[in-house]
Amino acid sequence: MFLLDDGSLAVSAQDLRLVSECELALLDRLDVTLGRTPRRAEEDPMLERLAELGDAHEARELERLQTEHPGGVVIGERPRRFGLEGYRKGATWTLRACADPATQVVHQAPVLLEGGEGLLPLVGMVDFLTRTPAGWRVGDTKLAARSTVASMLQVAAYADALARGGLTVAPEVDLVLGTGAVESHPLGPTVAVMRDRWAHLSRLLSEHREAEGPVRWGAAGVAACGRCEVCAPLAEAADDLLGVARMSLARRKVLHEAGIRTMAELAGSTTPPAGMRAAVFAELRDQAALQVRARAETARRREADPEAPPVVLSEVIDPAPLEALPAPGPGDVFFDFEGDPMWRPRPNAPAGLEYLFGVEVLTVDAGEDDAAYGPPDAAGARYRAWWAHDRAGERQALGDFLSWLADRRERHPGLHVYHYAAYEVTALKRLTAVHGFGAELLDQLLREHVFVDLYGTVRAGIRVSQASYSIKKLEPLYMPARDAEGVTGGGDSIVEYHRYCQARDAGDAPRAAGLLERIRAYNELDCESTWRLRDWLLAQRHTAAGGDAQDDGQRAPEEASSGGTLVEAPAPQAPERWVEAERLEAALRALDLPEPGARTAAEQATAMVSAAPQYYRREHKPFWWAHFDRLALPVAEWALTGDVLVVERAAWTDDWARPTPRSNPRRTLRTVVDTGGRPVAPGTTLHAVFAHPLPEGLEAEPGHPHALWPSAATVVDSGPHPDSGLELCTLELPCPQPRGDRPGLPETDELPVGLVPTPPPSTGPLDAALAELAEEVLGAHPGLPPGAASDLLTRRTPRLQGGGALPRVGAPGTPTPLDAVTTAVRALDDSYVAVQGPPGTGKTYLGSRVVRSLVQQGWKVGVVAQSHAAVENFLGACVRAGVPAEQVAKVPRSGRSAEDAEPTWTALQGSRQPAAWMDEQSEAGRGFVVGGTAWTFSKDALEPGGLDLLVVDEAGQFSLAPLLACSRAARNLLLLGDPQQLPQVSQGIHPEPLDRSALGWLIGSAAVLPADLGYFLDTTWRMHPALTEPVSRLAYDGRLRSHEAVTTGRTVEGVEPGVHEVLVDHRDQSVASPEEAAEVVRLVESLRGRAFRDGAGGGTARPLEASDVLVVAPYNAQVNLLRQRLDAAGLSETPVGTVDAFQGQEAPVVIVSMTASARDRVSRGLAFLLDVHRMNVAISRGQLAAYVVRSPRLTDIAPASPRDLLALGAFLELLGRAR
Structure with a gap:
């Protein structure tokens, strides 16, 4: 932000970033600009170096574009007059440059975003504007290895400014990252969030400028992060509760409501406040008391020595976790990773690299490669590192590390690998999965408790007078202070590694070597810190027991126990x-x-x-x-x-x-x-x-x-x-x-x-x-072996007999989607065809009639889906479509209740019956339909390729792995589903994207299936056009429309079709909101009894029933609350559930309770709550109207990640179309 020459205030895209991170820091910057507070010294060699690297990165991109567009690149300059008129002239220059047909790229293009009353002008310089067939594409260079919220808001502001100036702007914006990758983001949702943040920024700055004096800690209505360079000293000076270790904003709020606002007040309190468990309160109070004691002791010592370091106190709170530590042994290893989660070798490649595996050991055994270790320190400890500078190097480092560890265990069966916090083990789990080896060895090490997480021991057994329990904060207890000039944190290590990559790529070998040495030294200190922490904890064990604070070492390490059998055991036979x-x-x-x-x-x-x-x-x-x-x-x-x-x-x-x-x-x-x-x-x-x-x-x-x-x-x-x-x-x-070799158990x-x-x-x-x-x-x-599976994995266009493309809907002979799909399936040549069916488009209707036509011609058809219920629903549709019930069969799912309707198809008995039944049908010369799960179609009893077609229902939720397994049963595949509804859920870590759904793999990042791969059913028979339009823009790139002859005939007296936003004021609610529950009850009561007409021409009116309103909530706690409140109001017929329970269902009206009050109360993250897929399913359950009940504070959110930003933007766009 800065003052224009007339004294008015202008903002930049950097202010959009800051308002999203910390409002207090933003207002502090305004105070500096206004002269209310002194300007802070901002010398930071690291920031200066990053700025240099950023300029060099931008220069390389400019050189690339000049080579690609010789003579077509024009370069702007920053306006020299610091008045609004000067910036307007600069923005006009940009528009004129783009109007020149010879211009292909504009570099450093001035832009000005003005939005009318209440909105401060936003100015900036676009790094690159590139002409494309879809319009001018806004691009910005960023040294970072991945997109950030700030950078996305920045390019969105620039694109919006240009669009308001009359320029045709492309629907996506680009970020050219430091790795060379280009990440593209949709403009619509990003602009929606930018405009919301811009309005909030303008309001916040304008109101503070009118106020007197600088911003204060705890100022009403000002969000403070509590961690930045502005907040941290202010919070400390105010003795704020945020300074207490393990204090959360939610806990702080409960304590504030009880009148406890400072650390000192908490330390002296005795009664737990309402809404906080006694054990949690006692832990926080005792933690605060220890920190207050340490602060007082520090002040006392500094009276004598102003340079005295801060005092750090500790106390044992539970000796049991300390006693569970294994005795030290000569083979013990102290392990630490250095990794960069943002590293990416090329666009679209997986991100993240573990670039250094470091260990400290106390003994190097005879026969080992002594040169691989560093020199011994004063205590004889030696350090070893495995480096990885690309994915292949990471794989090699992982293999070398695991081999080294396995060999060391051969010599020291009782060794333990000590680490601090879960990262090391979590990373090893991920790496063994991604690289496809070492998982069994890692599982054995985990089973035998070889890894010892010292953070868990500290957390359970020790209290320390620090606001953080990171290992760096514990070091004053057991080792000298680190060199402040070196790398001092994991974030610094990542920055240094990025600088190393830049130096290496520039051919500056001496500088690159120096940077690696700084990282190595930092990692060696981390490993040493882990070792010294282990020994300190052992000493505390003896101190707590009244001993002499020295480990007696009497237990042989090979016999030590840390919660499991620690002698080396052979891995179970695989x-x-x-x-x-x-x-x-x-x-x-x-x-x-x-x-x-x-x-x-x-x-x-x-x-x-x-x-x-x-x-x-x-x-x-x-x-x-x-x-x-x-x-x-x-x-x-x-x-x-x-x-x-x-x-x-x-x-x-x-x-x-x-x-x-x-x-x-x-x-x-x-x-x-x-x-x-x-x-x-x-x-x-x-x-x-x-x-x-x-x-x-x-x-x-x-x-x-x-x-x-x-x-x-x-x-x-x-x-x-x-x-x-x-x-x-x-x-x-x-x-x-007892049964066979298995013993039983006595009753208990x-x-x-x-x-x-x-x-x-x-x-x-x-x-x-x-x-x-x-x-x-x-x-x-x-x-690759020819067949449907290979075509699907390679995303090859479906192969048809005689060649050619898929039949087009509307072409001669295929006037309807049913005609086109049926013709395409009949013509398949050991291949696949896909059908994407959004809500209400009739994919089950279409699929069952395609099957009917094929069975009539003698085809042998299988039907598979993720669940028995989905398969049985499709089989029932086939029978209704006209396939004789005796030619449709399945083994019924187990656990059917007495309330379940008898199947209309043939119910088989026994797990091997489908194969025998299929043989009977084939011998009789009949076509047939057989249903089952992936297990059914992957069994040996089924002849490979014995089916002419396998229909995969709900293929948007059916993973590739089970599809590949059961696809061998059929020559051809028909995929039916919609990946824009609820996604496939996977638990594992996989080296390849086999956990993607089959349709999701085909579609990729698009919202709509490409026409050369299959068919998009673009007409919904469910939703009124006013409801379809926002759903279509939310999830289907505007391609979905309503069958108006059917859907416009549905009406509810006094209810406008479409999405309705209902704001309910509440605070501090997370997974259950009584306020929203009350509003939902009021809405259902107001809708019940209204005249409802369903059908073309208006239909016959009937009263809307309670069961005609479907209620969706994101959290089960809110579902339970809504169920109780609706039942109490006599509305027990109204169905309530999470969105997962309602996929495939519909009702005249749907009500969605968003539940959470504000950004700091969102359980499971913003990306879950506002997920496009979940919102799509929720809204599209409605035939006529959808009510979104929410707190007005819910969208006053600073997104924490690009994923959150896009989810919030899509939600804001959806509500922007609400009535």
Whole structure:
């Protein structure tokens, strides 16, 4: 920001960034501009160096464009007059330069954004404007390796200024990053957020300028980050609660409401405030008290010595975590990573690089490469590093590190790898998945508790008088201060590494070597710090026990225990299928495939197939990691999800009894459980977890506090607990009996402390099918085996018999989408065709009639989907379309209730029946339809290619891996679905994007399926045009329209069609809002009884029922609250649920409760709450109208990431069309 020559204020794009990060810092900058506060010294060699690098990066891009457009690049200059008129002249020059037909690129183009009353003028210089067929494309160079919110807002402001000046602007903007990658972003949602932030910025600055005096800490209505160079000293001077370690904004607010506003007040308080658990309050109070003591001691010492360092105090709060530490051993390793999450080798390549694996050891064994280690320090410790400067180097470093560690364990079976916080283990999990090796060794190390996270020990056992528990803040307790001139933090390390890359690429070898040495020295200190922290913690263990603060070292390290069996144990024998899967993956990876982003379509397909045989192995690893972590952690530290429940209270309601003479004994358990706000569905199976003292016969891993009851319990009833806000859950628990080699357990009266999910299902048939595909691809190299799977993976246009393109809708012979799709499928030549069907476009109607036509011609058709329910729904549609029921079959899903309607198709019995039934139909010469899940179509009993067509329903949520497994059963594929609705959910970390949905893979980043790959159903029969239009722009690039003859006939008396925004004022609500629940009840009551007409010509009027209104909320806690309030109001017929429960359903009116009050109350992140896919499904459930109920503060948000920004922008665009 700056003052114009007339004294008025102008802002820049940098101010848009600052208002999104910290409003207090923004207003402090205004105070400096106005002379209210002195200007701070801003000398920063690092910033100056980054500015130099940024200028050089911009110069390289200019040189590239001048080479690409010789004579077509014009260069502007910054306006010299500091008045509004001067900037207007500069903006006019830009428009004139663009009007010249010879101009292809404008560099340093002045722009001015004026928006009328209340909006401050925004000025800037566009790095590059490039002429394209779609309009002038705004581009900006950024030294960073990825897009930021600030840079996106900046280019959006420039594009908006140019568009307001009459220039045709392209629909996307570009950021040319320091890696050379160009990241493009849609202009619409980005401009929506920019305008919102610009208005907020203008209002904030104007109001503060009218106020007297500089901004103060705690000023009403001013958001402060509490961390920046402006906030931190102000917060400290005010003794703000933010200075207390582990203090959150939510906790701070609760304490403020209780009148506790400073650290000193908290330290002296005795009574927990309402809304805060006593244990949390006690932890915060004691932490504040220790920090206040340290501050007082520091002040006392500085009276004698003004240069005395700050005093750091510590105390043991629980000796048990310290006692659990293993005794030190000669083989111990102290480990630390350096990584850059923004590194990217080329556009569209995966981001992130772990560029340094560093370890400190206390012994180097005979026979090791002594030269690989640095010189010993005064204590004899030695450091070793593995560097990685590209993806191949990262793979090599990972392999070398794991091999070194495995060899060291051979010599020191009891060694432990110490680290601080979860990053090292998390990164190793990711790297072993991405690079496709080492996962089994890592799993063994994790099972045997070789890795020891000292942060967990500190967090549970020690209190320190620091505002942060980062390892750097603990170092005053056990080692000298670091050199302030060197690299001092992980962020500095990343910047230094980027500077190294720049120097290396510029050929400046001495400078590059010096920068690497600075990073190496920093990492060595981190490893040393981990070692010294371990020893300090051991000393605290003895101090707490009244010892002499020295470790006696009497336990042999090979016999030490840290919660598991720590003597070296052989890894469990891998099943034969995994040995074969590893062989296939290694063989395919050995084909010298390029890195992602540099591959041909065939190479990318080969890489994806290489990862397929181990897909389910990787998909299930997070389950097992979380499972064993839970068994080793206190229940209070469990991460609660819908199927991980902490038992608050429990009681048996009957005795053990056998329901039948042949069944196992069972007993009913009634529990009150904390589910993290998520309901538990009846029928859910869970394992009960018991704590010591364990039930007789049940054993835990050595050192583990918990053990698992082997037989799963079944939830028979569940609902909100009336008093506590928790969940009341009744389960039936069986008692395992001896069977074969498996022992049983005695009946018990002990009560469980938790309930956890059952293991994932066996995937043997899928694994085998994927291994067969990999074998075929390996044999066909350098080509690919012909077929639908290869065409899909390479995104090849569908192959038709006789060649040619897909039939066009509206062409002679194919006047309708049904005609075109049917003709295309009939003509497929071992290939695929895709159909994208947005809400209400009739994809199931179309698909079932395509199948009817094919069965009439004798085709053998399979139907697969993610769920049994989806398959059975499609089979029912086939029967309604005219396929005889005896020619449509499936094994019914288990667990069907008495309320479920009898299937209209043929229900088969037995897991192998589909193959036999198919043979019967084929012998009779009949076409048929057989349904099942991916397991059905990947079994050996089905002949490969035995089906003429496999229909994949809901292919927008069906992953590529299971599709590849079951695609072998058919010659051709028909994909039906919509990836713009709820996305496919994956748990694993995969080296290739096999977790993408089949349709999502085909569409890529587009919103609409390309015409050469299939068909986009562009007409919805569900939504009124006024509702379709915002949904179409939100999710379908404006391509979706309504069948007006049908949809305009729907009316509700007194209700305007379209999206309606309903603002409800509330504060501090996160996952449940009583205020919004009350408004939803009011809306439903106001709608019930109104005249509703459904159909062309208006139809016959009937009263709108409560069941005609569908209510959606993002969080289960709000769903539960809404259900209670609607039931209490006599509206029990109104369905309520999260969006996941309503996909495929519709109602005349939908109400969406957004629930969260403001930006700091959004659970699971803004990208979840405002996700385009979820909002699309929610709004498009409505036939006539959708009401979005929300807090007015919800969109007053500073997006934290580009993903958040785009989600917020799309939401603002949606509401911009609200009535």
